[in-house]
Each structure stands twice: as structure tokens, then as C-alpha cells.
Amino acid sequence: VPLVESGGGLVQSGGSLRLSCVASGSITGRANMAWYREAPGEERHVVASISSTGGTYYKTSVRDRFTISRDHSKNTLYLQMDSLKPEDTATYYCAAGNDDRLDDFWGQGTQVTVSS
Numbered sequence: 001v002p003l004v005e006s007g008g009g010l011v012q013s014g015g016s017l018r019l020s021c022v023a024s025g026s027i028t029g030r031a032n033m034a035w036y037r038e039a040p041g042e043e044r045h046v047v048a049s050i051s052s053t054g055g056t057y058y059k060t061s062v063r064d065r066f067t068i069s070r071d072h073s074k075n076t077l078y079l080q081m082d083s084l085k086p087e088d089t090a091t092y093y094c095a096a097g098n099d100d101r102l103d104d105f106w107g108q109g110t111q112v113t114v115s116s
Contacts, residue, residue: 001108002027003094008110015084017112021077021094027105029072034102035079037090037112044093048079049102062088084114 007019019035034049048068049057056068067080077094094107 002105003096003107005092005094005107005110008092008112010113010115011084013084013086013114013116015114016080016082017084019079019081019092019094019110019112021079021107023075023077023096023105025075027075027096029075031096031098031104032100032102033070033077033094033096035068035077036093036095037088038093038109039090042090046102047092050077081112084112086114086116088112089114 002024003021005019005021007017009017011017030052032051035047036044037047038044047059047062048066050068050070065083069078091109091111093109095103097104
């Protein structure tokens with residue numbers, strides 16, 4: 001499995017969670033990495049991404065609440081999620097890609113549930 005996520009769980013509205021994603025050795029520091037999420041009845045979409053040089057993108061609805069970061073020395077991607085809302089409830093997937101892509105490799109997903 002190229003990517004392994006952890007850190008999901010159940011949290012109350014307004015709470016915080018930090019997701020982690022450990023990448024296997026086949027995914028180098030030159031890869032772009034991203035967090036996607038998929039809620040029931042919705043398509044999977046990018047929540048945040050980070051390039052190999054640290055450039056970031058955030059979906060508008062999570063900007064100022066979520067922070068994506070990566071530790072090259074540990075080959076690990078993080079997503080700090082603060083001020084969580086019930087609409088953030090979804091399965092969150094870690095992904096990595098080469099060149100301009102974000103989705104060459106996928107993790108198995110981790111469930112995040114935010115109660116109101």
C-alpha cells in the first residue's frame with residue numbers, strides 16, 4: 001500500500017483532528033500530495049494539496065480552517081483540521097502524483113465524522 005492514512009475519528013462541531021499519511025519509499029519527495037474527501041452521495045474531490053516545493057491549494061470551504069503540510073524527512077503528509085463542521089464529515093483520502101498530477105497513488109481512506 002503506497003499511502004497509509006491515520007487520525008480520523010468522531011469529533012464534536014468546533015473540534016480539531018489531525019490526519020497523517022505515511023508514504024512508501026516508491027513515492028519520492030518530488031511528488032505532489034493531496035487530501036481528498038468523499039461524502040455519501042458526493043463525488044470525491046480535492047480538499048487541499050501541496051507541491052514538492054511547498055506550494056499549497058485549499059478548497060474555499062476549508063481555507064482558514066485546515067492546514068496541509070509535509071515532512072520530507074518522514075515522508076509524511078498531514079492535514080490539521082480546526083473548527084470542524086458537520087459538513088466536513090466524509091472519508092478522507094491521501095493521494096500523491098508525479099508531474100502535474102495528484103492522483104497516481106491512493107491511500108485506503110480514513111473516516112472523519114463531525115457531530116453537531
